[in-house]
Each structure stands twice: as C-alpha cells, then as structure tokens.
Amino acid sequence: MSASVSPSHLEPKRARGRPRKTEDERDDGNRRQQLLSAAARLFRRNGFDATSTRDIAAAVGMHSGSPFYHFKSKDALLCAVMQEGMQAAIARQAKTLRGVAVTEPLEQIRRLVRAHFETLLGPGNDFVPVMLYEHRSLNARQRAVLAALQADYEAAWTPVLEALHASGHLRAPVKLSRLLILGALNWSVQWFDRKKGASLDELTDAVMALFLKEC
Amino acid sequence: MSASVSPSHLEPKRARGRPRKTEDERDDGNRRQQLLSAAARLFRRNGFDATSTRDIAAAVGMHSGSPFYHFKSKDALLCAVMQEGMQAAIARQAKTLRGVAVTEPLEQIRRLVRAHFETLLGPGNDFVPVMLYEHRSLNARQRAVLAALQADYEAAWTPVLEALHASGHLRAPVKLSRLLILGALNWSVQWFDRKKGASLDELTDAVMALFLKEC
C-alpha cells in the first residue's frame, strides 16, 4: 500500500474533512465506517437514486471505483446503512427502558417517544431516516432483513400500549394506535428543524399531551 | 397527422389498455391527462428517479420522445402531477366541510380526517402521495408553487384545531398538533392495505379516539 499522491481535484474536500494517513491510524474497518456515514448523510439529503457512488467516494476522499472494494453493490451499501441505523435504534430503545417498571407505562411511553425522536432527529442520526424513506430501493431479500429488525423495534411498543389501553390512557385499538403514533413521529423528519422551533423534549411533551388521556 | 402504424412491441400494452383512435375521440387534453395519470401511478409505485420518461410514454402507448411534446421536462411533469393532486385535495376538503357549522368542531375534524384518508388512500388517488414523498425532486420555483397549495390545504385545519383546543378536546399546542396529526395520517400511505385490514371509516374512528379527549 504505497503513499499514492491524491488527485488534486479532491484536495479541497479533504482539506475540510478529517485528515488521512497523516497519523498512523490503522484504516481497518475505519474506511468502511466512513463510507457508511457519508452514504447515510448523502442518501438522507439527496435520496438514494440521486446519490451516485462517485459522490459517496468523493465525500471520503476515495476514487470512483473504490467503494466497491468495501461493498459489493450500491444496494448493499444502502442496506448496510439501514441495518446500522436499526441496530443503533434498538440498542438505544433497550437502554432507555432499562430500569423502568412495567407498572409505569406512562413513563415507558415517554421514554420510547423521546428515544425515537433522538433516533430520527438527533445530530448525525441519518441512518434511520434513510431506512424510513428509501425502503423502496431494497430488493426482496434485503427487505426481509430490515423488516425483521423493524419488527423487533416496534415489538417493544406493543406491551406498553396495551398497558395504557387497559388503564384507560389509550382509547383507540392498540395496533392502529401503534401505526398512527409511529407515523406521527416518523413524519417529523419532514418538518423538524433543529435550528428553530421546539426542542425534542417539547416535542415529546406535545406527543404525550396529544395521544394520552388523563384518568 | 397520419394514421401511423404503431410499433409492434407496444401492441400487448395497448391491447389491455384503453383503445386509441378507434373511436373518433378528440385527443385534446386527453393524452396529457393520460400522461399525468400514468406518471402519478408509476411515480408512486417506483419513485420519481426510478421511473423513466420512457416508462411513462410506454404506459400510454407513446414513443420515448413524445412526453416532451406535452411537458417541457420530467420535472415539469412531476410538478403537474403534484399540482393536480393538491387541487383535487383542496376541492374535496372544501366540499366535505360545506354545510358543517363552525360550532361543531368534532364533526369538522372527523370530516377533515376522512377526506384526507380518501385523498391519500382512495383508489386511483396517486397524485397526493407522490406530492408527499417526492418533494425532494422539485426545484426551488416548483417547491414554492406546491408549498403555497399545501399551506392552503393545511390552513383549513387550524381553526378547527383551535376550537377543539378551546373546548378541551385537544390538549397539545395547536401547531404541533396539526403537524403530528397530519404526520400520522400521511404515514398511512406506508402501511395501509386496501385489500385487508381496516376500512377508511374504521381508520377515521381510530384517529378520533386516539387524538381527541372526551369532555
């Protein structure tokens, strides 16, 4: 692996990016991770079809063919982005529920909602939004993989909603409630602006006030 | 305009489509309308980027260059699809509210929700879903046009939600409530299956039960 001179047209991009190879960092899975992050950001901003593998390569200072050394196809890269997003979301969800008693479904739902907003709207969290809005670009096999992860994620909501339904805090059918509530949250990707408007906490409060009955 | 023989590879498509030119129908704005409908259906099913102008042409029995006789660019066709969708949605909304007293905000919101579902999920109503999910593919000028129509559409919800807030049926802030409720409805495009599950009326009931407090 020689210290090849990088092409001049990539310099400016590199300049405001991270340094490369200057410190003797091992680029083991590092370059792969950089590709994933750049792809997530570009897929979210411009869409999967409107993002070329060349764009992604340039964003991490690679040449056009090099992403295919790490991923066997553009599809596979998209799928990897989504998987990483869902795994992080599932981990965040499990963590936020840890130590909350089943007897406190109101606290559970609040934490689920807050964690979901963090997953969708937190800084640098582009992976799950890509999953939500580029689902169509996967093939059947990839969809099955993601559907399983999504089912895992949503499964955590059902017992909480059932408890809320039993206690009278929720009147609508549980299954439709889950679909409608998650829809309301997912749609926030379209309108939420981190730089103005409500904070994620205020958003969470609004969701609680909107969906749950006092009793 | 001679009776040109149609290329053989298009015959099967034509055979199970509508007849053409057999009856002496004037093709005035008719062909244009066919292009709009076909484009809406294909954009919704496969996405804007994944649909070629050749696909759209073939769907109405035209040749590859012919859509550009009716629309000056693929963008313009997309924009026209969205405009048609929003105009129909605004008209449906105005019609469903006609004759309902302002003193009955519960009946108003029920009708708004039901009409919105019809616009999103009714058979053949592909225009607004395209508007919701292909917004990114418009240029700035086109976005402004659509944003104005969308503002018109959403404006009808605000006084109703304010009345519901005043009467205690709605606890969350009106602006966030509107965003969250419309999000919940818009997301139904992702999961609703006309052939199974709830009907639009049952969906509407669930929305009412989920978002509104009795008092």
Added chain:
DNA sequence: CCTACCGATCGGTAGG
C-alpha cells in the same frame, strides 16, 4: 484502494 474502462440507461432535442 487506484486506473482505466465498458455497457446500459436516461433526459432531452431537431426536424419532420
């Protein structure tokens, strides 16, 4: 991970 390249597709156009 770079170099050099290929085959395919696509939006769009001139000219009728």
Added chain:
DNA sequence: CCTACCGATCGGTAGG
C-alpha cells in the same frame, strides 16, 4: 406525436 440521435452519467469491473 414519431424518428433518430446525442451527450452525460452511472453502476460496476479487471487488473494491478
């Protein structure tokens, strides 16, 4: 609205 076509871009690959 068809015919014939162009320039550009894109995913992907061989070979190092």
